[in-house]
Amino acid sequence: MDRFSTGLAVEELGPRIRRERLARQLSLEQLAVRSGVSRSMLSDIERGGKLPSVVVLDSTATALGVTISQLLGEPTANAVTVLRRETQHGATNPAGWQWRTLSPRLAGDGPDFLRGTAPPATSGPEFAAHATGSREWVAVEHGSLSVVVDGEEYRLEEGDAICYAADRSHRFANIGDRTCTYYLVLDIKPWPSDTSHEGVNPAD
Secondary structure, rough: OOOOOOOEHHHHHHHHHHHHHHOOOOOHHHHHHHHOHHHHHHHHHOOOOOOOOOHHHHHHHHHHHOOOOHHHHOOOOOOOOOOOOOOOOOOOOOOOOEEEOOOOOOOOOOEEEEEEEEOEEEEEEOOOOOOOEEEEEEEEEEHHHHHHOEEEEEEEOOOOEEEEEEEOOOEEEEOOOOOOOEEEEEHHHHHHOHHHOOOOOOOO
């Protein structure tokens, strides 16, 4: 049985997303509108027919008001949690951008802490706006990184950091000629409850 590094079985991700959706009384169509992910893609993911990319997983988690760590991890009440390198969840997109989650899933709300690497002269994913009050922090360890927030570009070099409101579209690019290593903290707020979701058919 294939598992994520958090211990969650791969085939359990789809049902977990479905449970989170139904707990919020959202139909597939409503989740598709919130996340920007097509209804057919969400349906395939929930049934286990497709494994979402990190961008799709981020968009889906944000629309559900949870973090990627919460979707992939298990709750823990330990006062101290050590994440060994081999237990950290990782993902790679087609352009070669890689991420490792450095934060465990904790009981209650909490930010996601990730380490990212980006190949030279490549564009990273574009993220849709998160809920109001969401914030992100980026710090560059090696190389150069372009961060575009709501259409405005900010260029970061080694040692630079940026914080921005994440309730607007944002994207990254490696603007240098060598691999960029950076750290990303995401404090994603849940979307406000919507009373129009009452009466959703659980079979959807």
